[in-house]
Amino acid sequence: MKRLKLPMTRKLDLALFLVLGLFPLSGLLFYTQLIEKYMVFLIFAWSLDILWGYAGLMDLGHAVLFGMGGYVMALSLSAQNGVPEFMERCGITQMPLWLQAITSPWAAVLVGILLPALLAWLLGRFLFTSQVGGVFFSVITLSLAQVFTLFLNSRQDYTGGFNGIGDLPGLALFGEPLTLTQSYYFVFAAVLLVYLFCRALMNSRFGLILRGIRENETRIEFLGCDRSAFKTAVFAVSGALAGLAGVLYAPVNGMIAPNDVGVEFSTAAVVWLAIGGRGSLTGAALGAMLINVLGNMLSEQFGAFWQLLLGFVIVLVVFFAPEGIVGKLAKAVKERG
């Protein structure tokens, strides 16, 4: 019988999903809740990986797309019993029309996914057809994140300002709140679906062409490929997935604030990918999990000092494994034959 030979990255994916799938059995409630949140980050990490890892577009404001989904969902959840409290405090007594439109959680899910996708698509059309790329794309998205945070802070009446929107109910299905375990497995299922979606898309010819664009932008044009159309398309898909992550984040985390969606969180995702490795989905997932879990453990031990340690680790990885941990591993496996 022929043995099924899986590439190293696929084995790592399976191992990760196995650990995640079995984790609630440990009975560690606090950590189950924490890992549930980190699983949402996996979706966010993949949404950046298809954009940066595959197509070479480094979005330094990716959390804007995440935040749009998150805020849409948070607003919807906080408006379940009439005008949200933070709005009342600002003197709003009537439910605004746009809020009525997303009061149904399903509508919020839809808008929370489509709105960031639309923003990404428009931005892509605008930037990529005028040949804006490389570092300019990064700078523009970075400033977008800054503008988005400013907006959230200044429109306190609609966004809860600096404090954000809190006291959100957890995940519920058909009016029934889910228990922690149910909620965990709901997110786990979403993670698996998004993984399969990304894997299928990146294994299709679309993914092949994205890699081609990353490798040699000018050459691929002379092979008849409209690179701006591809970049716009992948940016929109990435926006939808980042939005979905945000939609899940609001109920799972119980609150959302400008800190969760600004430059800092965007940079965090970039660091996950840089350390884990880009362009394989595996590296993004491993990087996101590893850094968040380690960060949690180390901050218990060292407080704010752990950020300094993280900085040190980043320097080491960039120096010794610029392709990231998974990239380095894949190379080592290949060389061993």
Place this chain on the structure above:
Amino acid sequence: MANPYILWTESLSVSFSGFLALDRVDFSVRRGELRVVIGPNGAGKTTLMELITGRVKPTAGKIYFDGDNITGKSPHVIASKYRVGRKFQGPNLFENMTVSDNLLLAAPNLNTVRATFFRSTPSEAMERADDVLSRIGLWEKRGRLACELSHGERQWLEIGMLIMQDPKLLILDEPTTGMTEEETYRTGRMIQELQDGRTVIVVEHDMNFVRQVAKTVTVFHMGHILAEGPLSEIENNPEVVRVYLKSERKGEKSRA
């Protein structure tokens, strides 16, 4: 009567910040012809190729391909709709992708979002890629990254990508740069084999190579067409000898 020309330009001009790189050029190529373009550095040969493939937009004048006005169209449209293929000066590959992926990227008419979104490369294209892999002798190395290949193998891969692309017009910009005499000769043979009913334009410096492949030669000088005709005629044209061939011959001697 079908138009015998596949490509022609009408008083095509382009200037780069005041420097007139091409000045009212009327250049035309017959269907199925192998045309060689020669001329000193800065004569406007490569610029003309940039214009035909859409990378540079002309300041004035028009370009026609297959009866259509293609002036100002994007490179990807000229490559996909009009099937103009191009080999660059020096290797230009997808370095961190495998040899077969490089070939698959070159498969024609498959590179739109609609044709690729959640779709795999059609099996006909896959089979064609396999066929090309054995023709260019890289079947054994199909899983290797392009950057791991030797100089010669990279050249073959480029040629394989062109076969894969199956263009109507093939533009080869100095295909023998950096090659040994032996490799140059093999490339000449390959080009003749590649031609197979296609129209080919070769921009070249190496006169030995030109003698090997050329029938009709166009000589550029300072943004103009200085002369055009059969190779024997060109080699004895006193004007051409004065501005170009003399220095080339000197160059050949000093290289030898």
